[in-house]
Amino acid sequence: MADYELPEITGEDGITDVPAVQKDVMVGPGPFVSKPDFQVGMHFPSDIEKGDDGKWSLIPNWKEEALGKLDELRGRYRSLQVYLDICVKCGACTDKCHYFIGTTDAKNMPVARQDLLRKVYRRYFTFAGKYFPKLVGATDLTEEVIDDWYNYYHQCSQCRRCSVFCPYGIDTAEISMAAREILNHVGRGQKYCTEIMGKVYKIGNNLGLPEPALADTLEGLEEDIEDETGVKVLLPLDKKGADILLITPSADFFAEPHVDGLMGYAKVFHELGLDWTLSSYASEGANFGMFIGSYENMRKISLRIRKAAEDLGVKRIVFGECGHAWRVAYSFLNTLAGPFDFLDQRYPVPQHVLEITWPAIQAGKLNIDKSRNDDMTLTFHDSCNVARATNMGDKPGGQFDIPRAVIEAVCNNYVDMPMDTIHDATFCCGGGGGLLTDDLMEVRLKGAQPRMEALKHVSDNYGVTHMAAICAICKSQFTKVLPYYGFSMDQIVSVHQLVSSALILTGQVDEEDED
């Protein structure tokens, strides 16, 4: 583990105290800059050069482009136009961001982060800013401002916690997405996101796992399940005519604990007799187009799912455990790649895998032995995008209730973290929104503090041993940061991993019973 100066966690009441504001703690170059060939793949300008100091230049007419893009975006997004105008600087959001709490950097307060863009908007597009810039805090657009944007808009995970607490619902995610879209067009794309999206376009998933490798992996998983249970559970790939197309984050194919979740979905589908398949063409649930604020690229990735569904002739689309994927699926997929009138209209399009598992448990269709999870006491981390940008089932709040209901149906020991840290007040894991990259490790570690504090509280006081999540990013992020806060990396688990351990398949012979 590399050394970072990390905040202390006490576990006292599970709530991190609001720190005193400090300036420029997290000032820096920001994440690695997207190279010209990655930019080309995203249809972004690419005429940038690397200087002798290792710093990438901006495109030649960057200022004109940036202001033009800002003007264009405020005409395309009502959220941006309204939110740039109406903030009253009341400060309600100032102590709500996990990155501010963890880093204490003033520019990580949501309103201060918005102001980085707002002060430029005011200078060039408002009367007060044009004629009285000092009075209203408007500033000229300079390269330093662009550097600040690049740095601080990549210290926002677009988790929307600030939006919940804003009296007008101002959503910093909307501002940071717009800022990143402007940056994309002046030569400051983010390498992590553009490189990954390039792989989706070329191969079909974020990891660049080609079809033969994927087929091989799935076969391996089938063998693992058979070894463990004696039951042949299939994980089909590109099966034409299947009923269900499963779209899941590619981390589910090999990362821990993600893969245990994938085996869980497979076992549930098997037990319910569902005819399903994965697609090698659309083997990715996550959609990084959202992170970089690019409607066009987000749509382009979403259309792959539509094409896969059409080509395979499926009747339903189901998403696996992935927070941002579920946001794009639940809230945007119909917009981006609809209408889905060729699918079976008796089911919502798309569905979350929990919307299959939970009704099946309720109907008694799954043989569950809760005691198989008795070695654990669970808590549930509401993933930010699931909690504040989506729903499940047909009632408001289903996104909180259904995962918990499933966990409690398969585990005997469950404890919630403090109310101010769950449901729609949940804290982001610290790695969302395109920040899950090693070049942003410091901000990821510090941003995890509020969640770690809440976890330590229930761990110290209620004996919680494991935290379950339904997001690939959360799972990867926690695997990495838990050890820094004195936990072990395997304390983060998938919800369907819990389902998988408690589920007894028809005909199952347990390994230990064999001899």
Added chain:
Amino acid sequence: MNFLGILYGVLFWVATIIIVVGVANKIRIYWKTPAPLKIPTMPAPRTQTGVVFRMFREVFFFQSLFRSDKMLWLFGILFHYGMLLVLLRHVRYFQEEVWGFIAFIQPFGKYAAFIMIVGLVALLVRRFIVDRVRYISAPSDYLMLVLLLVIAGSGALMTFVTHADVVQVKAFFIALRTFDFSMWALPGSPILLLHLTAVAFLMIIFPISKLLHAPGVFFSPTRNQVDNSREKRHVAPWAAELDAQGVEYLDQVKHK
């Protein structure tokens, strides 16, 4: 008719035109700018009626602010509701025959000035002493509160200390509406003129300042959208062009 009457008559007509046209223009911009994606902060209502209730709770009870910061909520409520009562009380200056309700609230509106001032002072002090709020405040953020304090303070002074000739003031405002220039006259009371100048200034800056939060909140997509994205397809006109023309990027869209 006197000089002050003409001066302030013109000022108030200009201020009124600016606030009405300015705010109407902003509303037009908010209205016509599409919201291309469904982004309600969840859990969100599943019906349009539910959204009306959500917006009602935000606008009248400051629901999100209550969850966020109880102290700030209290100061905000004191200021806004104090101001609401004071404004309602002022309706009588524009009515030849005062409505029963407006007559009824006169005593409440009178003392509401103090509630408004307490709220404003608390908000101003808070802006100075909370380090996070101090950091995000521009000079205009303090001055806005000072301006409102000048308005409320000068108004309260006239109500409780040095009374202005309100009969003439009322005749002036009615004459502004009827264009009866003979009555365009104001008493030369410095406090009254300060009060009126500050009010006219507030009206003028309304459409170019953060006071836009008042009309703007109704256009906030995170608060005014229905949670029905799976049931109902939502597409902005500019995005629909991508589908219609079968292209991937907006710069490939051909404009007719």
